[in-house]
Amino acid sequence: MTPTEATAPAEATVPAGDALLRVRDLRVSFPGRGLRAPHTEVLRGVSLDIRQGETLGLVGESGSGKTTIGRAVLGLVPARSGTITFAGERIDGAAPARRRALSRDLQVVFQDPYSSLNPSLTVGDTLAEPLLGHGIGAREARGRVGGLLERVHLPADAASRLPREFSGGQRQRVAIARALALRPRLVICDEPVSALDLTTQRTVLDLLLEIQEETGVAYLFVTHDLSVVRFMSHRVAVIRHGSLVEAGDARTVTTEPRHPYTRALMLSAPVADVAEQRRRRETARRLQEHTAPPTDSRG
Structure with missing residues (x-):
């Protein structure tokens, strides 16, 4: 693999006529601490699509920006630039009244069932x-x-x-x-099983798949766990430091990843053998170092 192949921007897109949700060159910045502190760019030009009835798995470590994408689609954080289109209607910057109406078609399941x-x-x-x-x-x-x-x-x-x-x-x-x-067309699932034990996780994931088969609802499934995303998703997009680094069908991305960061995520999954776990973590560390994170954009 060449350095260009490892670091080229990725897009989880489909033909225009097939998309229920279209996100193009999405950028989100958060203000720094203090009145004069510069802004930090959290999303760096993300593009992705979701078809009706499809699950797009969005995977990355904590702080990668994956949750921010879902929040931007829901209108909970403003886009600095780029576009978000749902069912042919541009919804980034939609007025509060329109947002309330959109909640019929756009819903969310949060991480923590207790709060x-x-x-x-x-x-x-x-x-x-x-x-x-x-x-x-x-x-x-x-x-x-x-x-x-x-x-x-x-x-x-x-x-x-x-x-x-x-x-x-x-x-x-x-x-x-x-x-x-409200019988939505798209549900954003933000780490919906990470707070549950393994047996309960499987039960909830099976339920989500059953509901999708019955209703045709689409999911944006946000997680840090490649095994979960492999089980749930039709396509997978991998995000690191606010940029998509790899995207494709779920089987290919989770079994034959091209980007070192994706391979590192796979190696980070725990195994029972202590020596093998140590070896995998060391390999994952070297892969992470292979592609240094980008410098934060300010402004």
């Missing part, structure tokens, strides 16, 4: 809240709550219980049901 649910609301009230907020009548909302609980394999009596009465995996099922309440 993402209001502890003072019953599960039924939590699931009914977005429905009522979009003008759906109380009777219809109550009827939909039962269907949502059934879809995520929770009993009907869960509606009358508080979040503290559920396990972490069950709470994440409630969070998924809430995201599905």
Whole structure:
């Protein structure tokens, strides 16, 4: 592999007519600490697309910028430049009223099932809240709550219980049901299983795949775990220091990665053999050093 091959910008794009979500040359900067501190560029010209019914896995280490991409799509952080187009409509910079309307089609499942649910609301009230907020009548909302609980394999009596009465995996099922309440076209899954034990992770991942098969919903699946992204995704984009370094179909990227950083991520996954784990970590360290991170852009 030549240095150019290892460091060339990557794009997780598809033909224009196939895209539900199109992100082009997205740049996001955060202000530094202090009144005169320079801004730090967190995303450096990211381009990616997602088709209807597809999962794009976005993988990278903590601080790589992967969560910021999802937040920019949701309008939670402003884009410094670039464009975000959803279903043919440009949505970066959309007014608050339009953002509220877009929440019918754009939803999110957060990482922590313990903090993402209001502890003072019953599960039924939590699931009914977005429905009522979009003008759906109380009777219809109550009827939909039962269907949502059934879809995520929770009993009907869960509606009358508080979040503290559920396990972490069950709470994440409630969070998924809430995201599905308005029948969205795209759900951003931000590390949705990283706070769960391995057995529960698999159960939640299977549920997300089942829902996608039934509804045709698309996922932007944000994670640091290549094994999870391999299981979930049709295509994978790898992000490092705010730039995509590799993108392609999930099987190729996770079994035959071209970029040293992607290979380092694979080698960072734990194995049972202590000596092998030590060897893998040393190899991963050398690969990380092979491509030095870019200098922060300021302005």
